[in-house]
Amino acid sequence: MKLLEVKNLKTYFTIKQGTVKAVDGISFDLDYGEALGLVGESGCGKTTSALSIAHILPKEGEIVDGEILLEGVDLAKMSEKEISKYRWNDVSICFQGAMNALNPVMKIGEQIAEAVMLHQGLHEKKALEKAASLLELVDIPGERINNYPHEFSGGMKQRVMIAMALACDPKIMIGDEPTTALDVMVQAQILNLIEKLRSEFNMGFILITHDLSLLAETCDKIAVMYAGKIVEIARSQDIFEHTSHPYTDKLIKCFPDVTKGKLMPEGIPGTPPNMLEIPLGCPFAPRCEQVCNKCRQVAPELTEVGNEHFVSCHNWEVIANG
Amino acid sequence: MAKIFEVENLKVHFKLKGTFGSQKKTVKAVDGISFSIDEGEVFSLVGESGSGKTTTGKALLQLVPYTCEKMLFKGEVIENSKVGLKNFRQKAQMIYQDPYQSLNPRNEILDIVSEPLIVNKLTESEEDRLERSRIALEEAGMAPGEDYFFRYPYELSGGQRQRVVIASSMIMKPDFVVADEPVSMLDASIRTGILRLMMKFREETGVSYLFITHDLSLAWLISDKIAIMYLGKIMEIGNSDIIIKGAVHPYTKALVEIMPKPGQARLGERNVLEGETPDPTDVVEGCKFCSRCPVHMDKCAIEEPPMIEVEPGHQVACWRAMK
Ligand SMILES: Nc1ncnc2c1ncn2[C@@H]1O[C@H](COP(=O)(O)OP(=O)(O)OP(=O)(O)O)[C@@H](O)[C@H]1O
Ligand SMILES: Nc1ncnc2c1ncn2[C@@H]1O[C@H](COP(=O)(O)OP(=O)(O)OP(=O)(O)O)[C@@H](O)[C@H]1O
Numbered sequence: 232m233k234l235l236e237v238k239n240l241k242t243y244f245t246i247k248q249g250t251v252k253a254v255d256g257i258s259f260d261l262d263y264g265e266a267l268g269l270v271g272e273s274g275c276g277k278t279t280s281a282l283s284i285a286h287i288l289p290k291e292g293e294i295v296d297g298e299i300l301l302e303g304v305d306l307a308k309m310s311e312k313e314i315s316k317y318r319w320n321d322v323s324i325c326f327q328g329a330m331n332a333l334n335p336v337m338k339i340g341e342q343i344a345e346a347v348m349l350h351q352g353l354h355e356k357k358a359l360e361k362a363a364s365l366l367e368l369v370d371i372p373g374e375r376i377n378n379y380p381h382e383f384s385g386g387m388k389q390r391v392m393i394a395m396a397l398a399c400d401p402k403i404m405i406g407d408e409p410t411t412a413l414d415v416m417v418q419a420q421i422l423n424l425i426e427k428l429r430s431e432f433n434m435g436f437i438l439i440t441h442d443l444s445l446l447a448e449t450c451d452k453i454a455v456m457y458a459g460k461i462v463e464i465a466r467s468q469d470i471f472e473h474t475s476h477p478y479t480d481k482l483i484k485c486f487p488d489v490t491k492g493k494l495m496p497e498g499i500p501g502t503p504p505n506m507l508e509i510p511l512g513c514p515f516a517p518r519c520e521q522v523c524n525k526c527r528q529v530a531p532e533l534t535e536v537g538n539e540h541f542v543s544c545h546n547w548e549v550i551a552n553g
Numbered sequence: 554m555a556k557i558f559e560v561e562n563l564k565v566h567f568k569l570k571g572t573f574g575s576q577k578k579t580v581k582a583v584d585g586i587s588f589s590i591d592e593g594e595v596f597s598l599v600g601e602s603g604s605g606k607t608t609t610g611k612a613l614l615q616l617v618p619y620t621c622e623k624m625l626f627k628g629e630v631i632e633n634s635k636v637g638l639k640n641f642r643q644k645a646q647m648i649y650q651d652p653y654q655s656l657n658p659r660n661e662i663l664d665i666v667s668e669p670l671i672v673n674k675l676t677e678s679e680e681d682r683l684e685r686s687r688i689a690l691e692e693a694g695m696a697p698g699e700d701y702f703f704r705y706p707y708e709l710s711g712g713q714r715q716r717v718v719i720a721s722s723m724i725m726k727p728d729f730v731v732a733d734e735p736v737s738m739l740d741a742s743i744r745t746g747i748l749r750l751m752m753k754f755r756e757e758t759g760v761s762y763l764f765i766t767h768d769l770s771l772a773w774l775i776s777d778k779i780a781i782m783y784l785g786k787i788m789e790i791g792n793s794d795i796i797i798k799g800a801v802h803p804y805t806k807a808l809v810e811i812m813p814k815p816g817q818a819r820l821g822e823r824n825v826l827e828g829e830t831p832d833p834t835d836v837v838e839g840c841k842f843c844s845r846c847p848v849h850m851d852k853c854a855i856e857e858p859p860m861i862e863v864e865p866g867h868q869v870a871c872w873r874a875m876k
């Protein structure tokens with residue numbers, strides 16, 4: 232049994248202008264100890280996917296279809312009451328810039344202990360001990376529970392947030408841009424830490440980012456999202472070496488590669504889709520250089536083009552063959 | 554090559570108000586740095602958070618009090634009078650990191666873009682203001698410009714907002730722009746458009762940029778020269794290929810080594826520097842990087858290394874680089 236299987240998940244937001252199909256039928260799975268990268272433009276539905284899996288959607292949002300099987304149990308159809316047992320305990324999220332959410336006038340240890348008490352019902356003394364051991368886990372000396380946030384560097388604060396996300400020994404941890412806005416050294420430190428925890432606890436990990444350059448060296452698999460759908464998913468190396476979707480191809484070319492020559496990236500022409508009015512056919516068609524008539528009428532299905540490599544594009548062979 | 558900026562031994566120290574009874578502390582945000590920027594050059598400042606990048610940019614733009622041995626703009630001292638500063642401010646502009654915060658949400662795009670013209674009383678008529686704003690917006694990739702005049706920032710995407718910011722700083726035809734993390738809040742796809750726009754302006758107008766970023770691969774891509782900062786000091790300056798392929802300073806080397814490289818799987822653990830960066834209020838004797846340096850010597854903790862030229866245009870502050 233897989234740790235997590237997401238099948239045809241659809242999460243929509245209902246707002247007065249209409250329906251935002253933020254996540255529109257995505258499927259993937261995650262094994263114990265495995266890391267999956269979720270990448271795509273701003274607004275393509277990455278955070279909404281994460282919030283759906285952790286069941287912490289805002290009130291406008293609703294899972295309208297699909298299954299989220301955590302060790303075989305479907306979370307998608309659970310009631311609010313049933314789910315509360317799983318939330319935080321099994322799936323936890325560490326958000327971008329979360330470190331800024333630390334309370335400046337409260338000691339670090341007390342803040343971690345608060346999370347522990349809330350989710351695990353421990354007493355204060357036990358919770359503080361747990362807080363110290365969680366700090367040790369993220370390579371910060373336990374005695375620093377008595378420090379205030381301003382006595383910590385940015386990287387240490389972000390590690391505190393990871394410690395909090397670990398408070399309940401989750402089976403899956405989701406990092407939503409956990410290292411964005413941090414410099415390379417701190418970023419590397421956090422990624423090392425996540426890798427350590429992943430192998431130590433056999434934890435599944437989902438890394439959400441729009442920085443593709445991070446994913447190759449961090450994740451086993453990469454899923455590329457566009458307009459609420461996964462348009463390409465494969466083993467990390469295959470995403471880079473056997474790129475088969477025109478959007479993935481453009482996205483990769485947006486990142487400078489110091490091992491190659493200095494070339495200003497071409498960028499992705501056109502504008503991101505209006506999520507309220509996804510056109511008929513392939514959502515990427517208006518921006519695609521390989522577009523043909525079929526693309527404007529028929530939305531391509533995700534099809535297997537190689538070992539564990541899925542793409543939704545009518546003309547994937549053009550890209551795959553360079 | 555003519556220089557747009559020459560700076561020697563620039564220092565910006567902030568005195569913190571001590572809580573009652575405790576000693577006053579000083580943050581040495583910038584602690585004695587020297588560099589020069591050629592006309593038409595892109596000069597990047599790269600370093601971790603708190604290393605003093607923004608403060609350096611603000612000092613050049615005369616926005617924070619500083620001391621120095623020399624600061625020349627186009628070969629001349631920046632006149633510290635009202636008129637002198639006014640003239641200077643027309644030629645030197647700043648682009649801030651966050652397009653969501655740097656635009657006043659209550660102002661229409663037209664007013665935002667033309668603000669520098671109004672402030673500096675540079676428009677002859679309303680028609681002139683409209684025309685120049687339209688051109689500025691269109692040059693920034695927002696055409697037709699008049700379609701955006703009466704919109705508000707919240708009605709634009711992040712990339713469009715950053716274009717408005719750029720249009721507004723370029724409307725004065727500046728000679729020098731400090732761009733403080735101008736694309737770090739933006740998506741990869743939008744980012745490229747903004748970078749291309751900045752480079753297009755450089756080609757057309759010869760503007761020089763001080764480009765502030767913590768992204769070394771981005772700095773490499775767009776700049777002629779890179780300076781690596783750590784705790785208020787410059788550790789190494791060189792042309793961008795030298796910094797990536799022939800770095801000498803152990804800090805630069807460490808940064809280059811752990812840079813994520815697209816498409817490359819990693820083998821083994823990332824070599825993260827030991828320890829934490831000292832508090833900027835601590836007094837650090839010797840080399841500021843010493844406490845985290847994998848190859849430090851006894852001397853490094855005692856005496857600060859001077860900046861030396863290891864080859865033309867490549868300077869390093871490290872005792873190990875001395876021969
Ligand atoms: N509470 C909400 N109400 C209405 N629409 C929403 C809400 N939250 C998100 N959306 C919309 O759903 C879509 C997906 O948003 P989401 O936050 O999942 O994107 P994302 O991929 O995480 O983007 P980013 O990289 O900017 O974080 C967007 O079009 C967004 O505008
Ligand atoms: N007005 C101020 N008063 C006191 N300290 C300040 C002030 N401005 C900056 N500092 C301190 O000076 C140091 C350098 O700050 P600066 O903003 O220049 O760093 P930076 O390199 O731009 O960092 P970041 O990447 O986070 O923007 C920091 O320790 C900061 O806290």
Ligand SMILES: [Mg+2]
Nearest residue numbers: 277278279407
């Ligand atoms: Mg998001």
Ligand SMILES: [Mg+2]
Nearest residue numbers: 606607608733
């Ligand atoms: Mg800054």
